[in-house]
Amino acid sequence: METLANLESFVRSAEGGSFSAAARRLALTPAAVSRNVARLERNLGIRLFQRSTRRLTLTEDGERFLHAIGGTLEALQAAIADAASSHGAPAGVLKVGMAPTFGVTHILPLLPGFLARYPLVRPEWHFENRQVDLIAEGYDAAIGGGFELAPGIVARALAPAHIIAVASPAYMRGRVPPADPAGLAEFAGIAMRSTRTGRLRRWMMRDVDGTEMPAMLRDGVVVNDPAAMREAARLGLGVALTAVPDVLPLLESGELTRLVPRWYADAGPISIYYASRTLLPAKTRAFVDFVAEAFRRERLAERFAGSLG
Known part of the structure; x- marks a missing residue:
């Protein structure tokens, strides 16, 4: 039976038009994605992509196979996420983007308490004055304001800006x-x-x-x-x-x-942004809820409100 990693690498490469784009979404190297796709082609006995130095193009067999997969990949991912969140503690790399001043002042101090509660999570936090692309850059979440809500991204408001x-x-x-x-x-x-x-x-x-x-x-x-x-x-x-x-x-x-x-x-508003999956990875759900809980506990929405004088 074909592995989910091989199928994910194929589908994301087809969507992004390159192994590099797929690698960013899957948090892998382009070489790893290429190997997964090559393994899938070998197992199926067909060529899925025409490769060039600039772009990948689906072959007729590749188009047919992508269409046959349909929504099955998302269903498999949801099932795996559900099983992981039901039977295991939140774990893995948690990649989050936020503005430096706001992040260092208000979010970084939450990290000791978060890691004490979820010791298997490994934070990778990026402090930058820009709007990151959650999907293309492989972020689990971002905190800030004024993000354009691309398809598949939701925002949970935390406080006024x-x-x-x-x-x-x-x-x-x-x-x-x-x-x-x-x-x-x-x-x-x-x-x-x-x-x-x-x-x-x-x-x-x-x-x-x-x-x-x-x-x-x-x-x-x-x-x-x-x-x-x-x-x-x-x-x-x-x-x-x-x-x-x-x-x-x-x-x-x-x-x-x-x-x-x-x-x-x-x-x-200042919001926390994340992918709108039916079943979020346990690490992302834990982080979103932890931050929202801290904002309520510290009354940050009220303290950030310039309308209160």
Whole structure:
């Protein structure tokens, strides 16, 4: 009987058009995927792909075999995942993507407790200011905001991503605090340049009554990293418009102070993203539930809410 590994390598190679694309999805090397496909061809006695240096193309036999498999592969994967989660503890490499500032501040501290509960899981966490492709890059989950929900990906909201105005007490000493976002134009600004678009980020703020007003900071210091923006504000270089989670520890310690506290901008929810399989691998389900539980326990949704002043 043919092995699931050989069938998975064939199907993912057909979907991605290359062994490299299949390898990323299956967390294997391209050479391992190629060997699995070659073994399948040898066992079946047919050639499934026409190979070139640039792309794989299904042969007629390959097209016929792919069609014959149909949804059987997904059913087999679900059955195996179900058996593993029912009879075994969560285990294996857990590949997760998240933004560096948010991840180091709020997610990394959860790791000791998670590993104490699930010691067979091996974390591989990537801290990057970009939206990862969960399927193509082989991620089990990602945490952040503003992800495009590709087919097969679901999002579980954890907390709001509210943008607020902050400055250091030293910078504000001797200055009159602004009454509304328009008044921010009187202060030196710390601007954020998007690594994705190359543009300076601008925000429309709203108050608790729903009134909207643009925040017009003067461009002074320009950075492209939330941690750098937070540090520049802490050093007294001006006013920054930044996400509450990125500056919450400094607000609570008094190293930063919030300006126009009735006003905030809404950047959408912070969510945990994962593949929408009927039966998630036990390691992924355990991680998703653990993070959601920690957010509830620490009241992070409430603490991240700039709308609460």
